[in-house]
Amino acid sequence: MDFGKIEKKWQKIWKAKKFYKTKDKISGKKNFYHLVMFPYPSGNLHIGHWYNFAPSDIFARFKKMSGFNILSPIGFDAFGLPAENAAIKRNIHPKDWTYKNIKTMSKQLESMGNMYDWSREIITADPQYYKWTQWMFLQLYKKGLVYKKKAPANWCPKCHTVLANEQVISGQCERCDSQVIQREIEQWLFKITDYADKLLKDLDDLDWPEKTKTMQRNWIGKSEGTEIEFKINDSEFKINIFTTRLDTIFGCTYLVMAPEHSLLKNNKLGINNYEEVKNYLDQAKNKSDLQRTELQKNKTGVELKGIKAINPFNNEEIPVYVADYVLGYYGTGAVMAVPAHDQRDFEFAKKYKLPIKQVICQNYPSPICPILEKAFTENGHLVDSKNFTGLTPQKAREEMANWLEKNKVGKKNINYKIRDWLVSRQRYWGAPIPIIYCDKCGIIPVPEKNLPVKLPNVKNYLPTEEGKSPLAHSKKFINTKCPQCGAQAKRETDTMDTFVCSSWYYLRYADPNNSKKFADPKKIKAWLPVNMYIGGAEHSVLHLLYARFLTKVLYDLKFINFKEPFASLKHQGIILGPDGQKMSKSRGNVIDPDELVRQFGSDCVRMYLAFMGQYDQGGPWNPTGILGIKRFLERIWNSKNIIKNQKSWVKNADIEKLFHQTIKKVSEDIENFQFNTAISALMVLLNEVEKHKNSLSISHYSLFLKLLAPFAPHLSEELWQKLENKKSIHLESWPKYNPELIKEKEFELIIQINGKIKDKMFVNSGISQQKAQEIALNSEKIKSAISPDQKIKKIIFVPDKLINIVI
RNA sequence: GCUCUCGUGGCGGAAUUGGCAUACGCGCGGCGCUUAGAACGCCGUCCCGCAAGGGUUAGAGGUUCAAAUCCUCUCGAGAGCACCA
Numbered sequence A: 001m002d003f004g005k006i007e008k009k010w011q012k013i014w015k016a017k018k019f020y021k022t023k024d025k026i027s028g029k030k031n032f033y034h035l036v037m038f039p040y041p042s043g044n045l046h047i048g049h050w051y052n053f054a055p056s057d058i059f060a061r062f063k064k065m066s067g068f069n070i071l072s073p074i075g076f077d078a079f080g081l082p083a084e085n086a087a088i089k090r091n092i093h094p095k096d097w098t099y100k101n102i103k104t105m106s107k108q109l110e111s112m113g114n115m116y117d118w119s120r121e122i123i124t125a126d127p128q129y130y131k132w133t134q135w136m137f138l139q140l141y142k143k144g145l146v147y148k149k150k151a152p153a154n155w156c157p158k159c160h161t162v163l164a165n166e167q168v169i170s171g172q173c174e175r176c177d178s179q180v181i182q183r184e185i186e187q188w189l190f191k192i193t194d195y196a197d198k199l200l201k202d203l204d205d206l207d208w209p210e211k212t213k214t215m216q217r218n219w220i221g222k223s224e225g226t227e228i229e230f231k232i233n234d235s236e237f238k239i240n241i242f243t244t245r246l247d248t249i250f251g252c253t254y255l256v257m258a259p260e261h262s263l264l265k266n267n268k269l270g271i272n273n274y275e276e277v278k279n280y281l282d283q284a285k286n287k288s289d290l291q292r293t294e295l296q297k298n299k300t301g302v303e304l305k306g307i308k309a310i311n312p313f314n315n316e317e318i319p320v321y322v323a324d325y326v327l328g329y330y331g332t333g334a335v336m337a338v339p340a341h342d343q344r345d346f347e348f349a350k351k352y353k354l355p356i357k358q359v360i361c362q363n364y365p366s367p368i369c370p371i372l373e374k375a376f377t378e379n380g381h382l383v384d385s386k387n388f389t390g391l392t393p394q395k396a397r398e399e400m401a402n403w404l405e406k407n408k409v410g411k412k413n414i415n416y417k418i419r420d421w422l423v424s425r426q427r428y429w430g431a432p433i434p435i436i437y438c439d440k441c442g443i444i445p446v447p448e449k450n451l452p453v454k455l456p457n458v459k460n461y462l463p464t465e466e467g468k469s470p471l472a473h474s475k476k477f478i479n480t481k482c483p484q485c486g487a488q489a490k491r492e493t494d495t496m497d498t499f500v501c502s503s504w505y506y507l508r509y510a511d512p513n514n515s516k517k518f519a520d521p522k523k524i525k526a527w528l529p530v531n532m533y534i535g536g537a538e539h540s541v542l543h544l545l546y547a548r549f550l551t552k553v554l555y556d557l558k559f560i561n562f563k564e565p566f567a568s569l570k571h572q573g574i575i576l577g578p579d580g581q582k583m584s585k586s587r588g589n590v591i592d593p594d595e596l597v598r599q600f601g602s603d604c605v606r607m608y609l610a611f612m613g614q615y616d617q618g619g620p621w622n623p624t625g626i627l628g629i630k631r632f633l634e635r636i637w638n639s640k641n642i643i644k645n646q647k648s649w650v651k652n653a654d655i656e657k658l659f660h661q662t663i664k665k666v667s668e669d670i671e672n673f674q675f676n677t678a679i680s681a682l683m684v685l686l687n688e689v690e691k692h693k694n695s696l697s698i699s700h701y702s703l704f705l706k707l708l709a710p711f712a713p714h715l716s717e718e719l720w721q722k723l724e725n726k727k728s729i730h731l732e733s734w735p736k737y738n739p740e741l742i743k744e745k746e747f748e749l750i751i752q753i754n755g756k757i758k759d760k761m762f763v764n765s766g767i768s769q770q771k772a773q774e775i776a777l778n779s780e781k782i783k784s785a786i787s788p789d790q791k792i793k794k795i796i797f798v799p800d801k802l803i804n805i806v807i
Numbered sequence B: 001g002c003u004c005u006c007g008u009g010g011c012g013g014a015a016u017u018g019g020c021a022u023a024c025g026c027g028c029g030g031c032g033c034u035u036a037g038a039a040c041g042c043c044g045u046c047c048c049g050c051a052a053g054g055g056u057u058a059g060a061g062g063u064u065c066a067a068a069u070c071c072u073c074u075c076g077a078g079a080g081c082a083c084c085a
Helices: A005-018 A047-065 A081-089 A096-109 A128-140 A192-205 A210-220 A248-250 A260-265 A274-286 A289-297 A343-353 A393-406 A498-502 A519-527 A543-554 A594-600 A602-611 A623-644 A653-671 A675-691 A697-710 A713-722 A769-778 A780-785
Strands: A030-036 A068-071 A147-158 A161-163 A182-192 A224-231 A236-243 A255-256 A299-310 A317-323 A334-337 A410-416 A435-437 A442-445 A480-481 A488-491 A532-535 A566-570 A574-576 A618-620 A746-753 A755-766 A794-798 A800-807
Touching: A005 A594, A005 A713, A030 A047, A030 A519, A047 A068, A047 A532, A047 A574, A047 A653, A081 A096, A081 A192, A128 A147, A128 A442, A128 A543, A161 A182, A161 A192, A182 A274, A192 A210, A192 A543, A210 A224, A210 A543, A224 A248, A236 A334, A236 A410, A248 A393, A255 A299, A255 A343, A255 A488, A260 A274, A260 A334, A274 A299, A274 A317, A317 A393, A334 A343, A393 A410, A410 A488, A480 A794, A498 A543, A543 A566, A594 A602, A602 A623, A602 A675, A602 A713, A623 A675, A623 A697, A623 A713, A653 A675, A653 A794, A675 A697, A697 A713, A713 A780, A746 A769, A746 A780, A755 A769, A755 A780, A769 A794, A769 A800
Parallel strands: A030 A068, A030 A532, A255 A317, A532 A566, A574 A618, A746 A800
Antiparallel strands: A147 A161, A147 A182, A224 A236, A224 A299, A224 A410, A255 A334, A299 A317, A435 A442, A435 A488, A480 A488, A746 A755, A794 A800
């Protein structure tokens, strides 16, 4: 049977009839926004894309048949580094490369037969789209959530651009794996840190995978502690430190400042050995993140000679060091070092022969504490801590913080790990940042009416080493007039991180062709927030965090009336190559879905992907089982003859019951994204039906086709129309089961002794414990298993399941 | 180092969430159909045992009438973060 032929036929008909065009409102139906993360136009679809798009379409089709008005759009995340890098490698203009890929990938996507509304397609590299990306930038700018600063940033020497914190993986560039270095450069940032608390709190109410929420929580990294002032002796300067272990302050034997600390610039503190310190600062600056990490085991630092800091709790004078194991961007950029209770301080103190003073001890009130071979970080009681001695660390932190606040030398404070989102890129293939520099007026945002700032079609799009965008070479682009005073001015030449484009695209689908607004508020209201969002877990702290941030900003600006973009979220697993490695062209382990579709048909491929295993698990691609699905579909195709050749129909209560049980099982499984067990239930049903051919009526057969429709949209449509139905099966409503009919009249009672199965027996459903007990004790097997001298201690009865005799 | 997943036949995986372990599919074996094969159909297929029966969810303990499921430790695989004070 050539399924490919049927599939092409229906795809053509659906396209011609605009069958999947979405209406914003259908009376009597609730809207349901079903969204799959839009693809990056990298070249061709691989089987991983199919795994993302095909099973999710099963869910969408099921929801549609269940009575919802579905929005299931598609588009392309078209700007960005990888496309640009790939284009450069092939010596093609990024635009040509990207649009060529979009064309191929669209064709491939169509061959899946998904219910996408192509009239709503969006492409983020389209000026009609990025006009609004630039508009978003301006809204954030107005709200004071965008700023520019010159500071060390993650620089990828191969991509010639800065990267956001989220795009640096273990000190390496997310895209090309080059070692990222720190480079002082002018950059634009979004103040995502202002939203750290909201981003954290609102996670609680989201229907998202728990691990994804955990990842975001860790990324945001809330940490409650105390900020303390340490005065410098004979000086007006103070060093502020942040700690979560205030209880250990009597064990503080020195302070450490990060090399980036502002008090270290130009020898403000009047240090005696500034030459030496300056040398150290310069060295630290040139270290990459990775180098700094690699040196974890071998910490370095320099003492600031000639100054001492004063511990406010005991007025002890302690030395101050600069060391790059302290981070400049976290907390206050300085810490109090307690070697006895912090492993990093412990290592440093050992190396520089600094005192290690234990103030938390397990043995309290015994005065003898064990000698430390590493930092002691567990719980105990305070020792050698003046009037705080004897307290638990928890209690001590409370009381010490009160003491600090009373004496005005410190206060409770909260720090977050998350850093501001660096959005500027020194690259060509992105949305230009809508900013103008005027000698007189300074930094001026482009007026909204002048948007979009179009990306010019330049010949020279190669990135440059000096840290400037290729757009800096385009005189036509740079030179402009100041919107405020009209004088000659220059445009910003950096472009935006592609994650800015993708952080709001879900809003645009509600109204993709609007030229006056990013979307009509009525249409936004009709569809958003997204009801079901599906995509890879690799975006947990990138796209998914950025999208939440932008939604919250738009909410605060009153453009939208919801705080979270994606009500429910599901991740699909990753399909690896047959060798168990990540699929990549260089490894040569990429599976081409087109070839599989030619061989088996798209219904078969999508169904096999759904059948392979749990949707969120993935794993190595193993094609051996696809024949099972192929056979299943062939059997369904042949089953039309059962009806045709049927002479007399015999009602069969068991088959009747199985049908209703299958409706229940399939419905619940699709709702829970358990497509594999839903398909297996359909297989069980077909197996039974084939055994009792004469008990299959036309209405049973129709019902089966409806259950099949989300999984195999083409085949089910073909068979449906062969039954002389005029309308499409995809306009039918999802079958409902009769709760009365699925009830089992009998069940197999499991009879256990001490939890081990000894006998099984069919009995009527709903029997009482008494009755079950009687039956169980009368069983020959049970009788012989219990010797006369053994007494029954207890009997456990689980209704309609089992009875357990404890002896 | 920290945070978090996961480990079930030869393979992909089920198990109503603590109540019949191995559903469904692949593969394999046997039989049928066939000149033969392919395809298809039927039967079998966790291990030991002729059987009665016993054992089995990476391994070892524990909780429970009852554990693949909960707890502790060990081993193994994977993901994310990583000097965050």
